[in-house]
Every structure is written in structure tokens, then in C-alpha cells.
Amino acid sequence: MPFRATVLTLYPEMFPGHLGASLAGKALERGQWSIEAVQIRDFAEDKHRTVDDTPAGGGAGMVLKPDVLARAIDQVSADEDRPRLLMSPRGRPLTQARVRELSAGPGVVIVCGRFEGVDQRVIDTRNLEEVSIGDYILSGGEPAALVVLDAIVRILPGVMGNELSGLHESFEGGLLEHPHYTRPQLFEGQEIPAVLTSGNHGAVAKWREAEARRLTAERRPDLLEHNQNVERDPAQPVKK
Numbered sequence: 001m002p003f004r005a006t007v008l009t010l011y012p013e014m015f016p017g018h019l020g021a022s023l024a025g026k027a028l029e030r031g032q033w034s035i036e037a038v039q040i041r042d043f044a045e046d047k048h049r050t051v052d053d054t055p056a057g058g059g060a061g062m063v064l065k066p067d068v069l070a071r072a073i074d075q076v077s078a079d080e081d082r083p084r085l086l087m088s089p090r091g092r093p094l095t096q097a098r099v100r101e102l103s104a105g106p107g108v109v110i111v112c113g114r115f116e117g118v119d120q121r122v123i124d125t126r127n128l129e130e131v132s133i134g135d136y137i138l139s140g141g142e143p144a145a146l147v148v149l150d151a152i153v154r155i156l157p158g159v160m161g162n163e164l165s166g167l168h169e170s171f172e173g174g175l176l177e178h179p180h181y182t183r184p185q186l187f188e189g190q191e192i193p194a195v196l197t198s199g200n201h202g203a204v205a206k207w208r209e210a211e212a213r214r215l216t217a218e219r220r221p222d223l224l225e226h227n228q229n230v231e232r233d234p235a236q237p238v239k240k
């Protein structure tokens, strides 16, 4: 069964968005994955199709109603084992490791928050996994859902042109990736590092490893602390 994404949103017209273009779009056309955007408002039962209400305890903004959202979730994912994600700045930050797990599964149900967020009881009773895409606030969960799906879809089997290239990315081996160069040999007075054109594959691998470590230490020392035992040959695919 191809990977199946169901997105619950107040703005279904935002999907598939950029995922309808390029390699993800071609894979979508080929049926290698599917996406369905479901309008949460269709599950409101009053004549104004109300989806939000004022926060208990007072304060600014509105909160997505649990009854409406629960009906939507139950309708699209009753009796099945796809993980249910809630896009949320309070969630666990998305990692490439979690992306790999999700891409190996049957699909995902993604709930996009709006306003101040969603009622806590629907998070608890419907077992929603809160996922953040970074420490900043978006106006809604839709762009976050597109980010999560982009990361998943690009590593589905057969989606990327060169399957191996996905194994050499930043984070895959616990390090940021080394810098890249291509022709021309001389650009605005700057040469490609000689080792990369030496034809010595062992030396190239060593240089890439050293550069990956240098960049990681400089920009993301937290990654090195979490991956003290990273021993990686960048010429080899990363073992999962």
C-alpha cells in the first residue's frame, strides 16, 4: 500500500501545495503516495459551522473545539494504525530519525492547528503526537504539515531520482553535511579544493568527514554532544 497522508485543516486548498510539483508531485501522479485534505468545518454541527470558541479562563484568541475536531479525527482514522500528528510549537522538534520512522509506516494523519491552538482534551483522548518544526510561531499548522510531509515523501522508495543521495544528507550520520563544489574549476578567483579533483577516493572521504565535523562543531555542537560515538565514512551509506 502506498504511503497515505490525511490532513485535517480549515484550509484544504493549501494542499498538496508545493508537494504537487517536482519529484514529490511526479510521485503523487504515479500513485507512490496519496494525500487527502479534509475540511474540519464539515464536522461542525451548528448552523454557523462553528469550529472555535473563547479560551476557558479568559485571554486573547480562540481555541479549536474538541468535539468538532474529535469527530473529524474519528471519521478519518478510526480503526487504523497511522500515527496522528498535531502540528504544534509546543511539540517535540521534528528530527530526521522520526521522519525515517514515519516514512517506513503506512502513512500519517496530520491535524493543523489554528488560532491559539486546540483543546487539550482532544490531544489526550485522540492520542495526538505534538510535532514542532522549530522555535517560532506560524499562523497555522498547514505550512508545518507541508514541511513534515516533504521530509517524509522525499525518502519514500522510488521518489528521489538518485536514491543514494538521500543517505548522505545532513543529520543522517549525526553530522551536518560537508560543503559541495562543481564546475567551473575556477570561480571568481576561487578554486575547487584540490583534494576533490585528485581522483583519490580515500582522501576525498577523509576531507568530507573532516569538513563535516568542522562545520558541525562550529554550527551545531549540540549534535556532536548527542552523537559522541559518530564514526562515519561519508563514502559509505549510513547504517540505520
Ligand SMILES: C[S@@+](CC[C@H](N)C(=O)[O-])C[C@H]1O[C@@H](n2cnc3c(N)ncnc32)[C@H](O)[C@@H]1O
Residues within 6 Å of the ligand: 086, 087, 088, 089, 090, 111, 112, 113, 114, 115, 116, 117, 118, 131, 132, 133, 134, 135, 136, 137, 138, 139, 140, 141, 142, 144
Ligand atoms: C498561532 S499558532 C498557536 C500558537 C500557540 N498559541 C502557542 O503559543 O504555542 C497556530 C497554530 O499554528 C501551528 N504552528 C505554529 N507554529 C508552529 C511550529 N513552530 N511548529 C508546528 N506547528 C506550528 C500549530 O498548529 C498552532 O496550533
